[in-house]
Amino acid sequence: MLNSENPNPQLSSQYQSLDTPFLLVDKPLMLKNLARLRNKTEALGAELRPHFKTVRALEAVNHLLPQKTSAITVSTVKEAEALAGEGYTNIVYAVGISEGKLPRIEQLIVKGAEVRVLLDTVEQAEFVSHYCEQHNCAIPALIEVDCDGHRGGIHPDDPKLIEIANLLHQGAASFHGVLAHAGESYLCFDQESLAEAARNEVQMTLKAANNLRAAAIPCDIVSIGSTPTAHSYQDLTGITEVRAGVYGFFDLVMTGIGVCQLDDIAASVVTTVIGHNKEKGWLFIDAGWMALSADRGTASQPKDCGYGLVAKSNGQLVEAMQVIGVNQEHGIIAAVGSDGINFDDFPVGCRLHILPNHACATASMHQHYHVFDTQDNTYEIWNRIQGW
Amino acid sequence: MLNSENPNPQLSSQYQSLDTPFLLVDKPLMLKNLARLRNKTEALGAELRPHFKTVRALEAVNHLLPQKTSAITVSTVKEAEALAGEGYTNIVYAVGISEGKLPRIEQLIVKGAEVRVLLDTVEQAEFVSHYCEQHNCAIPALIEVDCDGHRGGIHPDDPKLIEIANLLHQGAASFHGVLAHAGESYLCFDQESLAEAARNEVQMTLKAANNLRAAAIPCDIVSIGSTPTAHSYQDLTGITEVRAGVYGFFDLVMTGIGVCQLDDIAASVVTTVIGHNKEKGWLFIDAGWMALSADRGTASQPKDCGYGLVAKSNGQLVEAMQVIGVNQEHGIIAAVGSDGINFDDFPVGCRLHILPNHACATASMHQHYHVFDTQDNTYEIWNRIQGW
Numbered sequence: 001m002l003n004s005e006n007p008n009p010q011l012s013s014q015y016q017s018l019d020t021p022f023l024l025v026d027k028p029l030m031l032k033n034l035a036r037l038r039n040k041t042e043a044l045g046a047e048l049r050p051h052f053k054t055v056r057a058l059e060a061v062n063h064l065l066p067q068k069t070s071a072i073t074v075s076t077v078k079e080a081e082a083l084a085g086e087g088y089t090n091i092v093y094a095v096g097i098s099e100g101k102l103p104r105i106e107q108l109i110v111k112g113a114e115v116r117v118l119l120d121t122v123e124q125a126e127f128v129s130h131y132c133e134q135h136n137c138a139i140p141a142l143i144e145v146d147c148d149g150h151r152g153g154i155h156p157d158d159p160k161l162i163e164i165a166n167l168l169h170q171g172a173a174s175f176h177g178v179l180a181h182a183g184e185s186y187l188c189f190d191q192e193s194l195a196e197a198a199r200n201e202v203q204m205t206l207k208a209a210n211n212l213r214a215a216a217i218p219c220d221i222v223s224i225g226s227t228p229t230a231h232s233y234q235d236l237t238g239i240t241e242v243r244a245g246v247y248g249f250f251d252l253v254m255t256g257i258g259v260c261q262l263d264d265i266a267a268s269v270v271t272t273v274i275g276h277n278k279e280k281g282w283l284f285i286d287a288g289w290m291a292l293s294a295d296r297g298t299a300s301q302p303k304d305c306g307y308g309l310v311a312k313s314n315g316q317l318v319e320a321m322q323v324i325g326v327n328q329e330h331g332i333i334a335a336v337g338s339d340g341i342n343f344d345d346f347p348v349g350c351r352l353h354i355l356p357n358h359a360c361a362t363a364s365m366h367q368h369y370h371v372f373d374t375q376d377n378t379y380e381i382w383n384r385i386q387g388w
Numbered sequence: 389m390l391n392s393e394n395p396n397p398q399l400s401s402q403y404q405s406l407d408t409p410f411l412l413v414d415k416p417l418m419l420k421n422l423a424r425l426r427n428k429t430e431a432l433g434a435e436l437r438p439h440f441k442t443v444r445a446l447e448a449v450n451h452l453l454p455q456k457t458s459a460i461t462v463s464t465v466k467e468a469e470a471l472a473g474e475g476y477t478n479i480v481y482a483v484g485i486s487e488g489k490l491p492r493i494e495q496l497i498v499k500g501a502e503v504r505v506l507l508d509t510v511e512q513a514e515f516v517s518h519y520c521e522q523h524n525c526a527i528p529a530l531i532e533v534d535c536d537g538h539r540g541g542i543h544p545d546d547p548k549l550i551e552i553a554n555l556l557h558q559g560a561a562s563f564h565g566v567l568a569h570a571g572e573s574y575l576c577f578d579q580e581s582l583a584e585a586a587r588n589e590v591q592m593t594l595k596a597a598n599n600l601r602a603a604a605i606p607c608d609i610v611s612i613g614s615t616p617t618a619h620s621y622q623d624l625t626g627i628t629e630v631r632a633g634v635y636g637f638f639d640l641v642m643t644g645i646g647v648c649q650l651d652d653i654a655a656s657v658v659t660t661v662i663g664h665n666k667e668k669g670w671l672f673i674d675a676g677w678m679a680l681s682a683d684r685g686t687a688s689q690p691k692d693c694g695y696g697l698v699a700k701s702n703g704q705l706v707e708a709m710q711v712i713g714v715n716q717e718h719g720i721i722a723a724v725g726s727d728g729i730n731f732d733d734f735p736v737g738c739r740l741h742i743l744p745n746h747a748c749a750t751a752s753m754h755q756h757y758h759v760f761d762t763q764d765n766t767y768e769i770w771n772r773i774q775g776w
Contacts, residue, residue, distance in 0.1 A: 019465070019488055019776060053716055075678075075717040077407070095717045096662035096672060099737050100407055120663055123736040151718060152663045152672050183715075274484035275509055275540045284484060284540050290463075290752060291776075294682045327571075328441055328748055329463040329483045330539060348511040349487050360716055364678060364753075367774050387755050388407060388679075 003315030008377040015313075015372065020272040020351065021291035023366040025382070027373040029266035030248050034063060037230055037247045044236040047071050049092065049223065051245030052079050054360045057369060057382035058086055064248065073243050077104045082385045084113035091115045092142065092223065094179065094243070096152060099127045106137050116176055116221075120144040120154050125164045129171030141168050142179045142221060147204035148197070150183030156208035162215045169217050177221025177240070178212070180205040185228035188257055189302060198232035201225075206238045231259040249359035252309060256301035262309070262317060267363060268353040269308070270370075271331065273346050281340045282324075283333040285352060289326040292354055293361035307331065308354040308362075315353075323354060391703030396765040403701075403760065408660040408739065409679035411754040413770070415761040417654035418636050422451055425618055425635045432624040435459055437480065437611065439633030440467050442748045445757060445770035446474055452636065461631050464776045465492045472501035479503045480530065480611070482567065482631070484540060487515045494525050504564055504609075508532040508542050513552045517559030526562045530609060535592035536585070538571030544596035550603045557605050565609025565628070566600070568593040573616035576645060577690060586620035589613075594626045619647040637747035640697060644689035650697070650705060655751060656741040657696070658758075659719065661734050669728045670712075671721040673740060677714040680742060681749035695719065696742040696750075703741075711742060 003026070006012055015024075034050075041048040049071035050064040056079060065072060065088070073092045074080045080091050081104065089112060093105070097117040108115045119125060119141055132139050143164055146153030154161045168175035182201035188194045201224050212219040225243030233242070246253075249267040250260040271287035289307075298305040307323035310333055320338035323331045331354070335341050346352070356362035363369070369382040391414070394400055403412075422438075429436040437459035438452040444467060453460060453476070461480045462468045468479050469492070477500060481493070485505040496503045507513060507529055520527050531552055534541030542549045556563035573585035589612050600607040613631030621630070634641075637655040638648040659675035677695075686693040695711035698721055708726035711719045719742070723729050734740070744750035751757070757770040 019492070020486070021776060095674060098408070098660040098662050098674060100660065104407070121736055124663075127737070149668075151715070151720070152665060272486045272488065274486050275512075277540060280537075286483060286486060289683075289749065294684070294749060295677070296682070296684075327539065328752075332539070348509055349515070361677065361682060364716075388409060 003374065005314040006374045006377070008374070011372060011374065011377050011379060014379045018270070018370060020270050021287040022270050023363060023369045024268055024270050024353065025249070025369045025371040026266045027371050028375045029264065031063060033250055033260070033264060033266060034248050037244060041230065041242045044233055046236040046239050047241045049073050049225070049241045049243045050248070051075070051094070051243050052083065054245040054363060055248060056363070056385045058082060058385070059380060059382040061086070061088065071241055073245070076388045077101055078387050079385055080108055080113070080115050084108045084111060084115070089113045092118070092179070094118050096120065096144070097124055097128065099131070102128065102131045102139065105139055106135055109137060109139065114140060116140045116142050118142050118144050118179060119164070120152050122160065122164055122167065125167035125173070128173045129167055132172035138172060138174045140174045140176045142177050142223065145178045145180040145205050145208040147180040147201045148182055148184040150181070153180065156204055156211055161208060161211060162217070165212050165215070165217045175217065177219045177223065178205055178208045179221070179223040182224070182226045182229040185226050186253070186257065188228060190258065191232070194228055194232040194258065195234065198229040198234070201229050202233065202236065202239060209238070227254060228257050228259055246359050249363065251356045251359040251362070252305045253297040253301070253358050256298055256303055262355065265355050267359050267369070268311065268355050269362060271352055271354055273348055273350050273352065275348060276343050278343060281334055283341060283346050285331040285333060286329060287331045287354060288329045290328050291365055292323065292326060292331065292356065293358065293365050294326065295358040295361035297358040305357060306336070308356055311353040311355060313351045313353060391762065393702040394762045394765070396762070399760060399762065399765050399767060402767045406658070406758060408658050409675040410658050411751060411757045412656055412658050412741065413637070413757045413759040414654045415759050416763045417652065419451060421638055421648070421652060421654060422636050425632060429618065429630045432621055434624040434627050435629045437461050437613070437629045437631045438636070439463070439482070439631050440471065442633040442751060443636060444751070444773045446470060446773070447768060447770040449474070449476065459629055461633070465489055466775050467773055468496055468501070468503050470773045472496045472499060472503070477501045480506070480567070482506050484508065484532070485512055485516065485529070487519070490516065490519045490527065493527055494523055497525060497527065502528060504528045504530050506530050506532050506567060507552070508540050510548065510552055510555065513555035513561070516561045517555055520560035526560060528562045528564045529556050530565050530567045530611065533566045533568040533593050533596040535568040535589045536570055536572040538569070541568065544592055544599055549596060549599060550605070553600050553603070553605045563605065565607045565611065566593055566596045567609070567611040569631070570612070570614045570617040573614050574641070574645065576616060578646065579620070582616055582620040582646065583622065586617040586622070589617050590621065590624065590627060597626070615642060616645050616647055634747050637751065639744045639747040639750070640693045641685040641689070641746050644686050644691055650743065653743050655747050656699065656743050657750060658701070659740055659742055661736050661738050661740065663736060664731050666731055669722055671729060671734050673719040673721060674717060675719045675742060676717045678716050679753055680711065680714060680719065680744065681746065681753050682714065683746040683749035685746040693745060694724070696744055699741040699743060701739045701741060
């Protein structure tokens with residue numbers, strides 16, 4: 001749990017000097033979360049390919065990756081450009097490629113970064129091959145495998161898998177392997193179903209890889225991942241890499257799924273109480289959806305956390321209190337299922353920390369993160385890469 | 389309705405050269421929307437005080453305001469600073485003031501801008517007065533009036549109204565008047581209830597102003613507004629100014645409420661089809677919640693538009709199609725309540741325009757707006773002011 005109360009006077013004064021709302025990152029907690037998944041994944045014999053989409057700050061990359069050639073995933077070309085500009089070379093752009101984005105991908109490849117694109121249709125394989133032919137370059141591509149019907153991808157037994165891979169393998173592009181995302185694991189709420197989702201993701205992706213190899217198509221990369229399954233693998237034989245994004249910050253959705261505790265959440269929004277409505281039992285805060293995001297990811301979970309749970313600035317969770325409503329720059333906090341709020345404990349002007357439903361969404365609302373390290377008493381500003 | 393198909397070759401080639409997703413503004417449509425409300429408000433004898441929170445781009449201000457002394461509303465100090473930096477001087481900061489923000493407000497006042505703050509508690513009036521005394525400045529303040537129980541504010545008959553106003557009027561700060569926001573008007577879906585919400589907002593705010601005057605406290609500003617009520621006033625006697633924000637862009641929520649038509653929506657997100665799932669009847673697009681926002685403002689309306697309605701790039705609305713799901717950078721479009729999608733009409737690579745649920749939220753996801761004027765064949769980039 002985030003705790004901004006620190007005996008270090010410089011750090012305390014830094015915290016106090018920041019206007020609310022702002023996004024606070026507890027660095028030691030984040031580093032612990034990052035190490036946890038890297039250690040687990042490497043112990044199972046696979047490489048961790050962190051998803052940059054959550055943090056999207058160059059100041060964080062050396063904490064995400066052991067070296068500049070280490071694997072990373074991005075969700076926008078903008079992220080790939082920023083990383084390549086800093087000398088990071090091993091990038092997967094994990095959103096279905098469209099033809100208009102190929103010139104920017106080519107530029108990165110020319111400059112020395114290996115940026116693999118993702119696709120799941122014959123049309124995409126055709127235009128990527130065609131582009132490579134015309135521009136005399138070999139854009140490396142992965143095929144998206146549908147392991148659980150969650151979103152896109154090709155089923156491992158769909159003959160199109162071989163057709164697409166052949167188009168890439170024999171054409172001017174280059175085929176590097178398969179990638180799956182167990183999106184349905186977000187609907188798991190116990191260890192057993194998480195383990196099953198993880199096993200299924202492994203099996204379905206291996207099946208796709210083996211089907212390709214049986215058709216004499218080399219398949220070097222077998223990439224899987226989602227934060228829920230990444231924490232639940234027991235056997236990664238045959239899998240080359242694991243992707244996950246939100247595991248550095250964690251959030252209430254991940255707490256609900258059961259892959260972290262509230263104490264592990266490393267990002268929160270610091271806000272100020274700007275008013276009381278005693279009749280209704282409401283606190284008003286200066287964090288609305290502009291600061292928290294409108295993400296309601298816990299709405300479908302057993303415990304619905306509204307727009308976020310509430311902690312005091314000493315890190316203590318305020319039981320039962322949650323953000324029940326958001327406008328653009330106003331949030332409303334109420335005590336849900338309890339006797340109500342003792343308003344004397346939350347005077348106008350006091351600061352609270354809101355734990356996010358979905359850290360990716362909340363982080364995306366901020367240009368800067370305010371990163372406090374209460375272990376070595378340092379403060380940093382990280383700048384979020386914005387746009388596409 | 390947004391139409392990017394234009395005989396002007398330069399404009400067409402500009403549109404094609406932009407990577408998706410991006411936010412497109414149809415400038416003539418926006419100007420028509422802006423003129424509509426300004427004309428209506430001024431015809432009723434009040435001043436329009438546009439809310440800058442929707443557009444938040446300095447390039448747009450001269451379209452919002454007739455001159456630099458014209459009234460404007462902001463929801464962050466950052467907006468006020470940007471406006472004051474350009475010489476705009478008549479600003480209301482319409483979010484409950486907290487003590488920590490007073491030094492920045494004071495700075496703006498010292499530089500010549502009149503930035504009025506908003507409050508609704510005795511504590512706030514005390515710390516504003518105290519600050520003014522200590523710093524020898526007179527920060528002008530408005531009291532928020534609760535006209536419909538929607539959020540914050542003081543009921544017109546609450547004795548605290550007089551108490552707070554007296555604290556400001558007699559103290560070192562300065563009291564300028566009252567402000568109400570008919571937030572409950574967002575729950576109206578017919579002209580009669582809209583007219584009633586508008587009448588109620590006028591009456592309750594006038595009541596507060598008159599109660600103050602009866603207590604010998606001058607109340608120069610009587611400010612009301614919300615986009616739904618602003619379009620529904622019939623009599624503004626006694627009201628000095630009307631606020632509204634989303635009326636320049638409009639959106640699906642406003643269409644659902646009935647204050648605009650789909651054809652009036654001036655902002656949309658341009659996206660590319662990146663995949664098909666023919667079995668499920670889905671199109672994948674490269675606009676997820678990072679481009680569209682996660683706002684589900686139409687979910688509680690009679691017509692739920694998912695995460696947005698779909699138009700072709702010629703502006704033609706595609707009946708029944710809507711964005712039914714969003715991930716960070718993926719959106720899923722399906723045909724809701726119809727026979728499904730003819731995939732040949734939507735090949736991978738084609739562009740679509742997504743009409744937003746809530747233009748304030750969608751605009752907030754973009755650093756830049758791409759502003760096309762198909763009447764005078766010009767293209768501009770507007771830069772959104774970010775942060776707090």
